[in-house]
Amino acid sequence: xxxxxxxxxxxxxxxxxxxxxxxxxxxxxxxxxxxxxxxxxxxxxxxxxxxxxxxxxxxxxxxxxxxxxxxxxxxxxxxxxxxxxxxxxxxxxxxxxxxxxxxxxxxxxxxxxxxxxxxxxxxxxxxxxxxxxxxxxxxxxxxxxxxxxxxxxxxxxxxxxxxxxxxxxxxxxxxxxxxxxxxxxxxxxxxxxxxxxxxxxxxxxxxxxxxxxxxxxxxxxxxxxxxxxxxxxxxxxxxxxxxxxxxxxxxxxxxxxxxxxxxxxxxxxxxxxxxxxxxxxxxxxxxxxxxxxxxxxxxxxxxxxxxxxxx
Amino acid sequence: xxxxxxxxxxxxxxxxxxxxxxxxxxxxxxxxxxxxxxxxxxxxxxxxxxxxxxxxxxxxxxxxxxxxxxxxxxxxxxxxxxxxxxxxxxxxxxxxxxxxxxxxxxxxxxxxxxxxxxxxxxxxxxxxxxxxxxxxxxxxxxxxxxxxxxxxxxxxxxxxxxxxxxxxxxxxxxxxxxxxxxxxxxxxxxxxxxxxxxxxxxxxxxxxxxxxxxxxxxxxxxxxxxxxxxxxxxxxxxxxxxxxxxxxxxxxxxxxxxxxxxxxxxxxxxxxxxxxxxxxxxxxxxxxxx
Numbered sequence: 001x002x003x004x005x006x007x008x009x010x011x012x013x014x015x016x017x018x019x020x021x022x023x024x025x026x027x028x029x030x031x032x033x034x035x036x037x038x039x040x041x042x043x044x045x046x047x048x049x050x051x052x053x054x055x056x057x058x059x060x061x062x063x064x065x066x067x068x069x070x071x072x073x074x075x076x077x078x079x080x081x082x083x084x085x086x087x088x089x090x091x092x093x094x095x096x097x098x099x100x101x102x103x104x105x106x107x108x109x110x111x112x113x114x115x116x117x118x119x120x121x122x123x124x125x126x127x128x129x130x131x132x133x134x135x136x137x138x139x140x141x142x143x144x145x146x147x148x149x150x151x152x153x154x155x156x157x158x159x160x161x162x163x164x165x166x167x168x169x170x171x172x173x174x175x176x177x178x179x180x181x182x183x184x185x186x187x188x189x190x191x192x193x194x195x196x197x198x199x200x201x202x203x204x205x206x207x208x209x210x211x212x213x214x215x216x217x218x219x220x221x222x223x224x225x226x227x228x229x230x231x232x233x234x235x236x237x238x239x240x241x242x243x244x245x246x247x248x249x250x251x252x253x254x255x256x257x258x259x260x261x262x263x264x265x266x267x268x269x270x271x272x273x274x275x276x277x278x279x280x281x282x283x284x285x286x287x288x289x290x291x292x293x294x295x296x297x298x299x300x301x302x303x304x305x306x307x308x309x310x311x
Numbered sequence: 312x313x314x315x316x317x318x319x320x321x322x323x324x325x326x327x328x329x330x331x332x333x334x335x336x337x338x339x340x341x342x343x344x345x346x347x348x349x350x351x352x353x354x355x356x357x358x359x360x361x362x363x364x365x366x367x368x369x370x371x372x373x374x375x376x377x378x379x380x381x382x383x384x385x386x387x388x389x390x391x392x393x394x395x396x397x398x399x400x401x402x403x404x405x406x407x408x409x410x411x412x413x414x415x416x417x418x419x420x421x422x423x424x425x426x427x428x429x430x431x432x433x434x435x436x437x438x439x440x441x442x443x444x445x446x447x448x449x450x451x452x453x454x455x456x457x458x459x460x461x462x463x464x465x466x467x468x469x470x471x472x473x474x475x476x477x478x479x480x481x482x483x484x485x486x487x488x489x490x491x492x493x494x495x496x497x498x499x500x501x502x503x504x505x506x507x508x509x510x511x512x513x514x515x516x517x518x519x520x521x522x523x524x525x526x527x528x529x530x531x532x533x534x535x536x537x538x539x540x541x542x543x544x545x546x547x548x549x550x551x552x553x554x555x556x557x558x559x560x561x562x563x564x565x566x567x568x569x570x571x572x573x574x575x576x577x578x579x580x581x582x583x584x585x586x587x588x589x590x591x592x593x594x595x596x597x598x599x600x601x
Contacts, residue, residue: 040417053452139577151350160371238441267535
């Protein structure tokens with residue numbers, strides 16, 4: 001009797017969990033059937049093999065003597081790091097790259113925002129000039145560098161035009177600033193487009209309301225438009241800062257890292273040292289770049305996101 | 312109705328209030344465009360048409376003797392432009408195609424499936440947006456795989472580098488597409504592959520246009536990674552050739568050739584932009600600002 005009771009109870013209980021499981025079991029495979037993993041697999045494999053694995057290897061090779069002078073690769077500890085720290089190139093690369101990224105981000109965003117505000121209204125005139133200011137984005141960075149090198153050479157077009165004899169690309173303190181202005185020039189069109197989209201996203205009533213409250217153009221800008229541009233600013237500042245830490249072409253084509261190494265950013269150093277066959281040392285610098293980018297990117301993204309929520 | 316009228320009236324009233332701005336703004340735009348974009352482009356255009364003797368110190372004067380034809384010819388023959396052009400195409404086109412196809416497939420799964428594993432895979436796959444590629448160890452790995460200095464190696468490196476961008480933009484886009492569209496097709500018995508090809512890919516067209524131009528732009532003008540992976544040799548792409556021509560500049564004073572090269576290298580990108588301008592602009596802006 002008890003037996004059957006138990007049996008009936010189990011029998012009556014059975015359908016409930018079975019149904020639950022069927023529902024669950026139905027849902028999981030349904031996801032797997034409708035959006036199967038193998039659609040994502042090729043991308044994951046390629047990305048892992050050619051992006052993640054090299055970055056992981058980059059945590060090993062800096063600690064070896066891998067170079068064109070040794071037939072085999074042996075573990076040497078921190079030797080490469082002490083070398084680049086002792087000859088001063090480590091600190092110089094960090095300092096130059098951070099300064100470059102900061103200035104490039106300032107110029108790129110300054111130019112981009114200025115252009116966006118100038119060309120905000122949707123007229124035919126403005127649409128044409130938006131395209132004109134986007135042109136530099138389409139020209140390769142290397143070509144941009146050569147164009148500006150010929151402009152700013154001591155016997156170049158700018159000095160010829162101004163009747164001066166200024167060594168624009170020969171100053172150990174100001175050439176870096178000029179190169180970042182060129183970087184800002186090359187990418188300003190992209191920032192401009194993104195700021196334009198941000199401006200377009202501001203509801204018309206909001207501007208009208210500010211106007212009714214007696215706000216002038218400046219007040220409207222700082223109290224309404226600037227805060228509403230926060231998402232565009234986040235995107236632009238992040239991409240500009242991170243992108244310019246990975247810069248190579250413009251610097252190589254204008255100064256090649258000079259004068260006296262004053263514009264030698266990480267990638268220029270790696271390129272030069274790799275050319276000398278000191279692979280592990282270049283890899284050590286590459287690892288430092290990785291760590292610097294992570295150290296800048298994480299607080300930056302978190303900070304800008306928080307700012308968006310506060311505004 | 313009022314919302315449709317308001318922005319325009321605000322702008323109009325603002326310009327009515329301030330006549331200096333009304334005429335000053337177009338004047339300022341013209342001045343900036345002339346100085347910032349006009350001067351460099353003018354320099355390129357005139358120098359690429361000058362004989363070598365006139366181009367030794369590049370200036371903004373018109374060429375006294377126009378010889379753009381022979382300059383471009385020389386850039387083609389000496390700078391191996393056609394060879395470089397072909398090499399660039401052979402690397403860039405497959406890379407872009409792979410970035411788009413693989414990216415779309417992954418984005419579809421990442422956008423539709425919700426589990427911890429999927430979000431982890433997604434986070435990992437878009438980490439390339441911020442992290443720099445480890446170029447030195449890429450060379451190491453390619454050597455071990457026997458891909459160093461080869462086009463497949465270059466294509467793999469570009470694909471790995473730019474996949475993050477396409478996955479990021481496409482996932483955001485697919486999330487905004489209603490699932491019902493897929494479900495309707497599924498009711499009619501369409502397989503996942505068919506749904507992907509006939510529903511998802513066509514819907515992705517605007518993002519694909521943007522991703523195409525951005526990735527093409529980056530890969531077409533890249534020299535840093537091409538240096539490490541391809542090196543000079545047989546398979547050198549256009550930017551590598553330009554670098555070679557420009558490095559010889561120091562000894563040969565051949566600015567006219569450098570600038571002829573710059574023009575030819577830039578024209579395809581300008582052409583793509585002009586053809587797909589509207590799509591590109593809307594794609595870039597809608598993807599970035601959310």
